Amino acid sequence: MIPYDEIPADVRQTIEDALLCRRPDATERLLEVAEHLKNEKAGAVKVVEEDYSSLPADEALSRMLVKGRMEGIEPILERSMSEHGSAIAVIEQPLMEGMNRVGTLFGDGKMFLPQVVKSARAMKQAVAWLQPFIEREQLQSGRKSAGKIVIATVKGDVHDIGKNIVGVVMRCNGYEVIDMGVMVPAEEIIDTAVREHADYIGLSGLITPSLEEMCNVARLMNERGLSIPILVGGATASAVHTAVKIAPCYDHIVAYTRDAAVMPSIMQEIASDPAEAERRIKAEQESQRSAYAESQKPLLPLEEARRRAFMPDWEAYDTPVPSAIGATDVEITVEEAIEYINWRAFFPVWQLEASFAELAEIHGCDHCRAQWLAGQKQDRRKKASEAMQLLKEAQVALARLVRDVNNSIRARVVLLPANSVGDNIIFHAEGGDVVLPLLRQQKDGEECLSLSDFVKPCGTDYVGAFAVTAGRGIEEIISGYQQTDDFKALLYQSLSDRLAEAAAELLHARVRREVWGYAPDERIDRQRALRAQYRGIRPAAGYPSLPDQSAIFAIEKIVGFANVGIAVTPNGAMSPASSVSGLMIAHPESRYFMIGAIAPDQRRDYAARRGITEEELSKWLPK
Known part of the structure; x- marks a missing residue:
């Protein structure tokens, strides 16, 4: 696939004229351009299909890294090593120059994460090929880097x-990275x-207890x-939490x-003037x-919050x-x-805009996708082109x-009889x-919700607990690539990750229609399903309405995750x-909400219901 911005401007204009019907002779002009390109011996076609073998070795290596190209890199490495006299010199000069350019382009928003990862893959292959020579030269320890993390x-x-x-990203910016893995x-x-x-x-960390572990490291x-x-960094971290909780644990720099x-710009700032960087941070x-x-707004007393609980008409409720x-x-x-x-x-995982998801709705029509790309604003087309390529590779x-x-x-x-107390x-x-102890909102409002509000306090009711995993088969494929690609x-x-969430959504749909069966005639499309436009909810541990990650242990006891x-x-x-794991609640007025901040009186009450101290609770619910 040719990147959008590498298509010659005149050819690109002709293609867009045809796609967007800008002029009556657009089709004829496109056919003329196609015939011209077919017969052309030089010029634009050769620019796109660059022959790296004809370039000087160092220039070829730099360009191949920027393009993320791996095919044919070994003979060019051999030429470069012959010219420089050592393998380490090849790394320190053309390869690092290429990766520095990648880092600069990424920092300037002219390259995007999928391209950067491909560049890193090409660099990794080049270093792997050079490694035996480096070892023989016994110069590996002399390699310079921007720093070690x-x-x-x-x-x-x-x-x-x-x-x-x-x-x-750090390797692309010339840093030596020691990755210790997880846990x-x-x-x-x-x-x-x-x-x-x-x-x-x-x-790094994703779950709430990881914040306390970061404090422990500090x-x-x-x-x-x-x-x-x-x-x-990580999904659970934030600038505010870093400032309020982690930074006070350490006398030196803690940067979010x-x-x-x-990261490269923050690290460069620290390296260039550590004292000034620490002062600013x-x-x-x-x-x-x-x-x-x-x-921090004043919170309601817990007893007042409980008086404002959601009160369904349980006498009229027909328990499914x-x-x-x-x-x-x-x-x-x-x-x-x-x-x-x-x-x-x-798409946001790859630092691309979530709105590019609309590409997934264009099924099996290259013309439609090309028309979508041409319809993007000029300043978004390069990124949109990368999103198209990423989706194509994801579908493969x-x-x-x-x-x-x-x-x-x-x-x-697991669907069980249940009640709220x-x-x-x-x-x-x-x-x-x-x-399962739960929390209640304490912000000043008409209602102060808890998940327990949607479960009958007496009589017969039911609540579900579930667990879904993408499975070991997919994990093994990922593991196989981690050392090579x-x-x-x-x-x-x-x-x-997306498949696990998707499977949880599909599981919930089947529970509503079949396993629980309270919505047997439900007919909603995928878009409505992803917007949770149906009866019932499936809150997960660690999420806004069930923020205590330790709720997962009660869910595990019910479901038996090992199964x-x-x-x-x-x-x-x-x-x-x-x-993914969580609860399933069927009440027609059940809904998602955020617990938000809780006051000391609820912390004491909740810790007592959990059977732990308030200090122990801080691991799961940081103050």
Whole structure:
């Protein structure tokens, strides 16, 4: 596929005229251009199909890295090594120059993450080919780099896609990266950083308890008198949380990095003037702490919040009795789940706009896709072209999953008699009751919701618990690529995450129509399903209406995650990482909401219902 901005301007104009019907002779002019290009011996065609073998070796290597091209790179490396006299010189000069250009283009918004990952893949292959020569030269330790960073997903957390993207981007910017993987204890992170003389430590996490683990790393570093800058990121982190919770644990730099793209500039700022960088970051965080304190609105007393609970008319409520009470394993294939993929969540993983998801609605028509591209504003076309290519490669990957591991997905739902008792839901299981303590909103409003409001306090009612995983089959494919192809590893991981969510959406649909059966005649399209425009909800642990990640242990007790091949870490993360679990509630007025801030009186009450101390609760619900 030729990148949009590499099509010669006159040819591009002619194509757009034909696609958008801008002039009556557009088709004839396009045919003339096509015939001209077919017969042309030189010019635009040769520019697009660049012959790298005819270029000077260093220039060819630099261009191939920027393009992410791997085919035919070995003989060019051999030429370059012959010219420079050593393998390490090839790395330090043409290869690093090429990767520096990639980093610059990415930072300037002229290259996008999928292209960067492909460039890193080409660099990795080049270094692998040179490695035996480097070892013979015994110069490996003399290689220069922009700095060394140790990165890790903290203890108890198995999510690594964001961390892996950081590793790719950092290598593209000339940094030496030591990736410690997932579930790494604080002591190991610190010991490795000290032993390797790291210039930076990067911490990542997705689940709420990971925030406390990051604080733990910072505290231990302070106790050991270290001054290595800490960079934190991941879905659970934020600039405010970093300023309010993590930074006060460490006397030196703790910087929040919202994504991989901003990390090189932050690290360069620190390297160029550490004292000034620390002063600026700390001043900014002090301002954020002050703004946070001022923004905290008074909360209602817990008893008042409970008086404002949602009160359904339970006497008029006709409890839907499940068609199948107890555990039901539901077969969902990858092919079936694909239909429910939320592409709006896929593209942002690759730092592309969620709105590009509309591409997925253009089925099997190259002309329609080309017309869509031509209709984009000029300043979006390059990024839109990359989104098209990414979706094309994602669809090829999905086809492979359908072919090779179509039955990898595992899903189970357990529907049990249940009641609410105050702010708890009590599941009446065969082996005994399972109590799930819940939180309630305390913001000043007409209603202060808790999930328990949607479950009958007495009489007969039912609540479901479920677990879905993309499965070990997909995980093995990802693992196979992690050492050989960063792009494909990240592509399959991002698709695996989407498939798990898609399978959960499909499971919920089948529960509503068949397993529980309270909506047997439901007929909604995919778009309405993804907007949750149906009866019932499926809140997951760690999400706004069920923010305590430890709720997953009660869900696990009900579902028996091992039955679908899921394990849970002590911090409540599921493995495989592409897994989803939560509750299913059928009340027609049930809805999603955000608990938000809670007051000290509810923290005390909730900790008591959980049977833990308030200090222990802070791990799951940071103050």
